[in-house]
Structures are given as C-alpha cells and as structure tokens.
Amino acid sequence: MISEPFDSSVPATTRAFNALERMVVTLELAPGSFVTESTLIQKIGLGRTPVREAVQRLAWNGLLEIRPRAGITVTPLYGSDWLRIIDARRGIEKLLARSAARFVTREIAGRFHEAALAIQQAVLATDVVAFLAADKAINEALATAADNMFASRAAAALQSHSRRCWFRFRAHLGMADCAALHVALIQSVLEGDENDAAVNADKLMDFLRGMAEDAATR
Incomplete structure (x- = not known):
C-alpha cells in the first residue's frame, strides 16, 4: 500500500489523485494494464469516493480509460x-x-x-x-x-x-x-x-x- 503523507489541509480526492498519478507516471501501473477500483483503494489506502473521483479525473486527463462493466485500463504508451x-x-x-x-x-x-x-x-x-x-x-x-x-x-x-x-x-x-x-x-x-x-x-x-x-x- 502506498500512502500519501497525511495533511489535513489537502482533500482526500487530491491525495488520491496525486498518488495514482505518480503510480501511472512511474509505470507502477503499467501502460495497457487492467486494474480494478478495489485494487487501487487497497494500494493507496484511501476510501472509495476519493479514489473514484481521482480515477475519473485521470480518465479525463487521458491517463486511464474507464470501461463500463469492464474496469479500468491504464492508457497505452508509444514512443511517438x-x-x-x-x-x-x-x-x-x-x-x-x-x-x-x-x-x-x-x-x-x-x-x-x-x-x-x-x-x-x-x-x-x-x-x-x-x-x-x-x-x-x-x-x-x-x-x-x-x-x-x-x-x-x-x-x-x-x-x-x-x-x-x-x-x-x-x-x-x-x-x-x-x-x-x-x-x-x-x-x-x-x-x-x-x-x-x-x-x-x-x-x-x-x-x-x-x-x-x-x-x-x-
């Protein structure tokens, strides 16, 4: 589990976003891999709501792909x-x-x-x-x-x-x-x-x- 340093002034959604973004950027969540919401919750140690909101923001940014009834895919990465x-x-x-x-x-x-x-x-x-x-x-x-x-x-x-x-x-x-x-x-x-x-x-x-x-x- 990866936990962000606790800071009461930082909203849980922001901490969830920062943690998940870092995992995508550093390829801990590998390009093209499949993940579930429950797995992400376990990895970063935050609740379902902030993780879900962070996932939606990362999807909007193009780093994750949310597939209804299928799960979450990390966006593939190509040299070009x-x-x-x-x-x-x-x-x-x-x-x-x-x-x-x-x-x-x-x-x-x-x-x-x-x-x-x-x-x-x-x-x-x-x-x-x-x-x-x-x-x-x-x-x-x-x-x-x-x-x-x-x-x-x-x-x-x-x-x-x-x-x-x-x-x-x-x-x-x-x-x-x-x-x-x-x-x-x-x-x-x-x-x-x-x-x-x-x-x-x-x-x-x-x-x-x-x-x-x-x-x-x-």
Missing part, C-alpha cells in the same frame, strides 16, 4: 506520443511563463526556490522519481503564479503525460541539462522578465522535443 505532447505543450508553456513573470508574488517565489533546490538535489542523487516530483512542483508553482486556470488545467494533463514518457523512455538520462533549463526558467520568472521567461520555456520544450524525437525512433 511524446512528440505530440510536446508540440501541444509549447504554446501553453510559453503563455504560462510570461504570465508567471508578470504576476509572481513573494510567496510563490519561495515555492520556486524550494522546487529549484529539489530538482538539483534529485540530479545529484540520480533519483528519477524525486526529479519528476520536483518537475511537478515547478509546474504547479508556475501555474499558480500565472493565475490562468484555463491554461493551467490544459497544461497539467500534458505535463503528466510528458513525465510518464520521460520515465519510460529516458529515465536518468538528461536530468542535469533539463534541471538547468528549469532553473533558468525560474530565474527569468523571478526577475519578472516576460520575454526571457517565454524564451526559456521554449528552450525547455526544444530540449524535451529532442528527447522525444529519439524516443520515437526506437
């Missing part, structure tokens, strides 16, 4: 998927970066600093799971700073798919370079430089697309 994901992400990521640089607050700046430190520590430890967790923290800080729920919601699903592709096709490869690009993006956001933030977001997408192109040829 990553290219499409990055192409879809690029414009949204640049928009979020610009908006974050415009609206970033001192509180969110603290979250950026923590996430930047976490991703650098993950690189030093060659810890892919920690690296992806830090990547998610950066994405969430960027979304909060940008203050655009429509763009943030669209980006979040694509980011989850992208992390799953990273784990499947690249693992520890490229972590240091990718972390450096994240840190550069954070710095431009904290400096309030909208144009530089957009440029750095574009550079990050270029880097990920290069990896995706390699994965697509395997």
